[in-house]
Amino acid sequence: xxxxxxxxxxxxxxxxxxxxxxxxxEGALAxxxxxxxxxxxxxxxxxxxxxxxxxxxxxxxxxxIRNVQSACALGIGRTFQNVRLFREMSVVDNVLVGLDHPNxxxxxxxxxxxxxxxxxxxxxxYFLLEEIGLExxxxxxxxxxxxxxxxxxxxxxxxxxxxxxxxLDEPAxxxxxxxxxxxxxxxxxxxxxxxxILLVEHDxxxxxNLAERVIVLDNGEILADGPPAVIRADPRVCAAYLGAGVx
Amino acid sequence: xxxxxxxxxxxxxxxxxxLLVLVAVLPLCARGHFSYLLSLAQLCGIYAIIVTGxxxxxxxxxxxxxxxxxxxxxxxxxxxxLATVCHLPVWLAILxxxxxxxxxxxxxxxxxxxxxxHYLALATLCTGIIIYEVITKMEITGGAAGLxxxxxxxxxxxxxxxxxxxIWAVVILVLLWAVHLTxxxxxxxxxxxxxxxxxxxxxGVRVFPLKLTIFIVSGVLAALAGxxxxxxxxxxxxxxxxxxxxxxxxxxxxxxxxxxxxxWGGLAGAVVLTGLHELLNLLGERLHSTDMAKYEHLVFGAxxxxxxxxxxxxxxxxxxxxxxxxxxxxxRRA
Numbered sequence: 230x231x232x233x234x235x236x237x238x239x240x241x242x243x244x245x246x247x248x249x250x251x252x253x254x255e256g257a258l259a260x261x262x263x264x265x266x267x268x269x270x271x272x273x274x275x276x277x278x279x280x281x282x283x284x285x286x287x288x289x290x291x292x293x294i295r296n297v298q299s300a301c302a303l304g305i306g307r308t309f310q311n312v313r314l315f316r317e318m319s320v321v322d323n324v325l326v327g328l329d330h331p332n333x334x335x336x337x338x339x340x341x342x343x344x345x346x347x348x349x350x351x352x353x354x355y356f357l358l359e360e361i362g363l364e365x366x367x368x369x370x371x372x373x374x375x376x377x378x379x380x381x382x383x384x385x386x387x388x389x390x391x392x393x394x395x396x397l398d399e400p401a402x403x404x405x406x407x408x409x410x411x412x413x414x415x416x417x418x419x420x421x422x423x424x425x426i427l428l429v430e431h432d433x434x435x436x437x438n439l440a441e442r443v444i445v446l447d448n449g450e451i452l453a454d455g456p457p458a459v460i461r462a463d464p465r466v467c468a469a470y471l472g473a474g475v476x
Numbered sequence: 477x478x479x480x481x482x483x484x485x486x487x488x489x490x491x492x493x494x495l496l497v498l499v500a501v502l503p504l505c506a507r508g509h510f511s512y513l514l515s516l517a518q519l520c521g522i523y524a525i526i527v528t529g530x531x532x533x534x535x536x537x538x539x540x541x542x543x544x545x546x547x548x549x550x551x552x553x554x555x556x557x558l559a560t561v562c563h564l565p566v567w568l569a570i571l572x573x574x575x576x577x578x579x580x581x582x583x584x585x586x587x588x589x590x591x592x593x594h595y596l597a598l599a600t601l602c603t604g605i606i607i608y609e610v611i612t613k614m615e616i617t618g619g620a621a622g623l624x625x626x627x628x629x630x631x632x633x634x635x636x637x638x639x640x641x642x643i644w645a646v647v648i649l650v651l652l653w654a655v656h657l658t659x660x661x662x663x664x665x666x667x668x669x670x671x672x673x674x675x676x677x678x679x680g681v682r683v684f685p686l687k688l689t690i691f692i693v694s695g696v697l698a699a700l701a702g703x704x705x706x707x708x709x710x711x712x713x714x715x716x717x718x719x720x721x722x723x724x725x726x727x728x729x730x731x732x733x734x735x736x737x738x739x740w741g742g743l744a745g746a747v748v749l750t751g752l753h754e755l756l757n758l759l760g761e762r763l764h765s766t767d768m769a770k771y772e773h774l775v776f777g778a779x780x781x782x783x784x785x786x787x788x789x790x791x792x793x794x795x796x797x798x799x800x801x802x803x804x805x806x807x808r809r810a
Contacts, residue, residue: 277678301680309678315671318664326668327679329661333689336662337653339488343660347482350661355479364477390680 306387316372529694535736538670543604549719551699735790
């Protein structure tokens with residue numbers, strides 16, 4: 230499904246990601262962990278097409294990802310490390326952005342077909358909001374809703390693209406325990422729909438509960454790759470990241 | 477929960493229909509001593525077209541332009557030169573002038589729109605200055621003396637009322653189109669770009685092509701306004717002073733004062749500021765003072781500060797909130 234082949238990203242002299250290769254099977258739930266500055270978010274941006282690769286290639290279902298447009302077209306949805314909603318827009322409009330992109334002339338003419346499509350989009354957007362528990366806030370300004378719900382809205386927004394692969398960048402950051410439990414259930418539901426999930430997270434309890442495979446990055450390189458139990462027992466991972474509390 | 481319906485045609489066309497009625501009844505107010513109101517309405521209409529384009533660019537897409545007076549001048553002078561110097565038929569001159577402005581906007585946009593925020597503002601400011609300098613320095617444009625006796629478009633007849641109707645017919649069509657665009661998923665994508673370009677791109681919005689399209693369209697609208705200025709409002713004389721950099725600032729103030737989040741805000745800003753300009757001129761005449769025009773930007777600046785303090789998102793959204801608050805109080809009393 231997702232193939233990262235010898236991916237490297239250099240920022241001048243800094244090698245943020247260095248010769249990283251791995252494959253994730255369709256429908257899998259994998260986690261990418263590592264200390265701050267390990268290159269997790271950079272790798273996410275490379276997969277999402279937001280950053281150009283210095284060398285190597287990223288493929289989704291055998292097709293190369295060249296930029297953000299190709300990533301979206303191939304079915305990659307993502308959330309951001311720091312919530313990046315369209316704050317001035319309503320909650321439902323945030324979701325609708327991903328649902329339809331008419332061209333200039335269609336929008337200018339505003340023919341009945343556009344209204345029909347918009348009606349269908351609204352229905353789908355409300356369905357997604359209902360699934361995530363935000364339908365009551367549909368008309369609220371996105372910047373005004375509580376932080377935990379903003380995180381959920383980012384996921385709903387990514388789901389609007391009907392993705393095959395969803396990249397979740399620290400979705401539990403800033404959430405309390407109850408919200409994290411809700412998030413865990415939501416991620417399981419998304420996975421049950423057959424969507425492949427790649428998760429970057431510092432909450433090890435969440436990672437160990439959810440992921441069936443954990444990839445550990447350190448200094449831009451893969452330190453370890455395997456099931457959670459194996460990763461937890463790996464002395465290199467314990468020394469570099471997890472510490473005695475988890476190992 | 478049942479999803480709401482998208483805006484109906486009725487709700488989309490309510491605003492333009494009200495505007496159509498207001499324009500239709502304008503002659504009733506513009507009689508006798510108030511006949512100058514027709515000329516004022518023409519100028520308001522011309523500025524409303526420019527400000528509508530600028531609202532789409534700044535208010536919706538978040539791209540600042542301080543060069544719109546230049547694009548306004550580009551349309552006016554291109555059409556005037558093609559019609560008078562090249563002796564082309566007026567409609568062909570207009571078509572070519574609009575196309576030429578579109579091509580210039582495309583070329584400028586491809587390089588300028590890679591800049592953001594203050595850098596884009598400065599780059600467009602420089603573009604406006606370059607166009608103004610070309611207009612004032614070249615022989616073909618008549619230099620500082622300008623061009624005289626341009627062909628007049630009298631599509632709806634001669635006289636100030638016919639001119640007013642012609643200009644406002646174009647304004648209503650432009651507003652109708654702008655409402656179509658902004659009340660569609662396309663308008664939503666523009667607002668997403670304004671909100672966060674990277675997040676919009678991650679949602680499949682083609683950020684750069686959309687920014688470029690709106691940049692071109694807003695420039696072409698400014699050129700259209702320039703053509704109306706040259707061939708309808710003031711065919712006897714076309715001078716460069718109308719296209720100075722201070723006009724670009726005024727257009728920007730009109731957008732901000734009216735309210736950046738809606739095309740109606742831009743229209744309100746254009747009408748209020750053009751009206752205020754006229755009021756200051758009248759005041760100057762009454763006081764036998766020629767200095768009043770000098771204070772125009774001072775007054776505009778003060779008004780901008782007052783509006784931003786009391787309603788950060790502009791006059792129209794502030795007015796809407798006040799009306800809703802009053803309606804709410806009325807309901808509670810009832």
